[in-house]
Structures are given as C-alpha cells and as structure tokens.
Amino acid sequence: MTKQNLLDCHKRIAPFIHNTSVLTSRLIDKEVNAQVFFKCENFQRAGAYKMRGATNAILRLPKEQKKNGVVTHSSGNFAQALSLAAQSVGVTAHIVMPNTAPEVKKVGVKEYGGIIYECEPTVEARQALADEIALKTGATFIHPSNDNDVILGQGTTALELLEKQPDLDFIFCPVGGGGLIAGSALAAHYFGINCKVYGAEPFEADDAYRSLQSGKIESNETVNTIADGLKTTLGDKNFPIIKKLVSGIVRVTEEEIVDAMKLVWERMKIIIEPSSAVTVAAVLKQSKEQPAVFQNKKIGIIISGGNVDLSKLPF
Template sequence: MISKEVLLNCCQRIQPFIHNTPILSSKSIDQKIGASIFFKCENFQRAGSYKIRGATNAILQLSQEQKYNGVVTHSSGNFAQALSLAAQSIGIPAHIVMPSSAPHIKKEGVLSYGGKIYECAPTVEARQKKANEIAAKTGATFIHPSNETEVIIGQGTAAYELLQVHPDLDIVFCPIGGGGLIAGTALYANYFSNTCMVIGGEPFEADDAYRSLKSGSIESNTTVNTIADGLKTTLGDKNFPIIKKHVSKIVRVTEGEIIDAMRLVWERMKIIIEPSSAVALAALIRDAQENKDMYKNRKVGVIISGGNVDLDNLPF
C-alpha cells in the first residue's frame, strides 16, 4: 500500500543523498504559453538526472546481504549512471547492462561512478536476459529502472519538492518512457495537491504509453526511432495502474517539436537539457496551442528530467 506516510518517509530517507534542485522560470516561455511555467530542473541533479532519487531509495532499503552482493540494472544511460552513483555512495558493487546504442557520454558517466558495464543488443529482451545472467552469477539484486515500487516513489520526490514551493500548481508535465517518473509524480500530486493535474509528454515515434492509456492495457512499440533516447522503454505492471488512475492524458509530439523545445530552453533559459527532457515542454507547447483557454493564467510545472547530452551530436 502506497500511503502518504510512505511517500514522506521516502523524501526523508533520500534527502541526504540528493540535491533539492532549483525551480526556474522564463518570461518569454510564459508569454509563449500564456501561463506561468515553473521548471523543476533535475538537469542539476547528481548524475545529471532525476533518476538518482529512485535508485537511492531502492538501494537504501536493501538488506545487508543484498548490499554486499551489489545491484544490477539495465538502462540506456540515466538510470545506469544514477544506480552506479547511488551504489558508490554507500560502497556496494553496481553491474550495469547497457545497449550498444547508448550515448557515449552516458557510458562514460557510468564508468566514472564505478559501475561495471555489460553491453548488449539494443532490445528490451536482450537487456533483461543479460541482467538475469549477471544476477544469477553474482547474486546481485535486480533493480528495474522504472517498474519498481521503491524506484517509482523515489522518482516522484522531484514533484513533491516542486509542490512544496508551488502548492497551487494547476498542471504538471513530465516526459514518459518507462513510466516511473510520471507514476511517481502522479502519486505525489494526488496526495499533496487538491487540484494539480498530471499530463505526460511522449514522442509519436515511441507512443506506447499514449496507446496504453487509450486501450487500458500495456501496449508495445514496433519502432523507437526518436531522438529522445531515454524514452524508448515500455511501461510496467507496477507503474501502469498508477498512470491509469492518476494521469489525465498523454500528449504526443514530433521529433521537430522536441528539437525546437530543446533549443528554446538552451536559448532562453541558458541551461543544458537533453532531448527526453524537452519532450515535456514540447507537449505543453502543443497542448497550449490546441487548448489555449485551458492554460490562460494557469500555473504549470514542468519536470526537466535530465541534462546528459552528447555535445558532439547536438540536433541543432
């Protein structure tokens, strides 16, 4: 049972290990949307993304024997780095399965935080198979990047911090890939706000969550040809019920819209965000264009999920 007390305990548990990241705004973006926008900037988080939150919460609740044997996960990059750093912080081994297509900068990050990388083919099946092999061989505990209750609760603490500063938010947007961030965000919005809607942003090129919410059951992707490399994973049986219950809708965006939103933040706010982060703003811009009256004079939060960018391969 995920209660308000469980969520508050998580916030207290991980607080010594994470940054309470800044909340920024931009007058030019406010004018573009017609609303007051508050960006929760997890690009300034340890390891460069919100994922250190869930990774830390999961690791801190392992038994001493489990900690001794270490942890294993599969990730295209941000959770890989987060779990490596969280494990390093308490002195336990981290085994990281990464697809061969993962950005070089994210592989470098894992190594710098002491994680051991095992490469595999860029498919969900290959990732899980390799992780299972490592767990069987080492005794390491598998921690899923997004479909783990402790991870989901940890990821949502970014929204909790945002709501502590702006308790009267009307809407909060966040990107959706594996579903951990949006499920966690929805839980905290449900318990700590009476009015805040949660809306997800997703690429058209990897729109399994949009289709899942429409059909009522978990859908898969046949292709994931998107610049948002962190959003290529699918929903899980632990986060999807939360999403179905508490997420209002998911807005899909084109690759061009993702790049435009990313560039807008770089130019106007002078901060580095990755394409997956830009999806949330792109979704807000699209939805505000289609539903202008819905956003007039409203207060909107946007979770900037991370800033781990390969500067040698910028899309602009």
C-alpha cells in the same frame, strides 16, 4: 503506496540527492499565457532524476542484500544513476549495457564506479545477462522504472516542486518506462490541490498514449525519435497508477521537440536533453490548442535531465 511512503522515501534519499532549483522564464510565461515552473532535474546528481529512484531502491534493501550489490540493464541515465547511487551508499553496481552504447555513457558509468558488462543490443540478451549476474553474484536486480521503490523515489521530484509551489494546477512530465509519471501522479495526488498530471510523449514512441486508450500496456513497433529516454514501455507496477491518476498524454512531433529544446537552450540558458524538451513542447502545444485551459494557470514542468552528447546536437 501512501502519502507517508512518499515522505519517508524523501527523507531517506535527501542526504544523497540535490533538492534541485525551480526556474521560471518570462518569455515562456508569455508564450504560454500562464506561469510555468521548471523543476530542474538536469541539475540533479548524474544529470537526471533517475538518481532518486536508484538511491531509494538501494537504501530499501536489507543489509545482507546490500552486501551482494545491485544489477540493472540500461544504456542511458539509469546506468549512471544506479552506479552513482551505489557508490554513494557503498554498494557494488553491476551494469549491463548494449555493446552499441555510446562511449560517453560507458565513461560515465565507470567514473561512478559501476562495473560494465556488454551484451548484444536486444531486450532478451540484456535481461539474460542481468539474470546471470544476479545468480552468480547474488546482486539484486533493480528495474529502471517498474519497481515500487523506484517509483516512489522518482515521485520526490514532484513532491519537492509542490513543496515550493503548492498551488500548481498542472504538472507535465515525460513518459518513458513510466516510473517518473507514476511517481509524479502519486505526489500530485497526495500533495497537490487539485493538481492534474499530464504526460508528454513523441508521436514516434506513443506507447503510453495508446496504452491509456486501450487500457492495456502497448508497445512501440518503431522508435524513430530523438528522445532517446522515452523509447521504453510501461510496466505492470506503474501502469495501474498511471491509468488511475494521470489526466492525459500529449504527443509531439520531432520538429516540435527540437524547437522546444532550442528555445530552452537559447532563452533559459540551461541544457536539457531531448526527452525533457518533449515536455516543454507538449506544454507549448497545449497552450496553443487549448488556450482557455491554461490561461493564468500555474504549470509545473519536470525537466527530467540534461545528458546530451554535445558532438551530436540537432541544431
């Protein structure tokens, strides 16, 4: 994927997305002893960066294919993002969701015009139902993270951040399925000035950390983490990019995640979801463990989303 691919993608999706704010915090700068720039995708449409990749993937479909709609399986932000992206573009979205998905997420999908199909909460059942729908309706399956058009779309987040702050030394972002970090790494590679990209993961779902160690895609046996967006594993399209362009992955504990989330809510007055708090926690941790590396540097943090269930807060 080239520099031009990224620029074209950004131009293509720009009418459908927000160029979200970049916020700063004196308090966090002081804690980290560096300048931190928060790219606020919690303010993105549908509450997360996923809107970018979803929109790009749909817009890239040939006219004929668009008519038949799109299908995906997701219990989280991508379900809402694909529904809203499809609605914005005038395309039907079929969304396979596990029957255990929270009511609030189903409501979100319906509000954005997505058609919900419920299935048993297993990877096999999800994929089987999605395949069946694709076969019946002719809808195109769009993967939430392991798809080149999705990766490019997610990369526009870091692209916009670097447009506003071209001299970032680091960009930190969370790692779930790998779409966001692969896109961010491409953007930093093409548009940064020696800008290193780091991933952030919970210890409880550190598959990407282990994948970078072993050189092949690893999975998680258990995923006991509050960061519900980071339970998925990398894919064969994004892993090669990550292996080549990402400088490392920082792991954090559940306690560090909750503390970072509370810090941002209390001090910055913005609502970030646990998956985004993972990234903030990673920066706070690195700045303590390796203060010299960060001192007086400029760090971008991608706040991936702000979709939380207010009735189930960890504090």
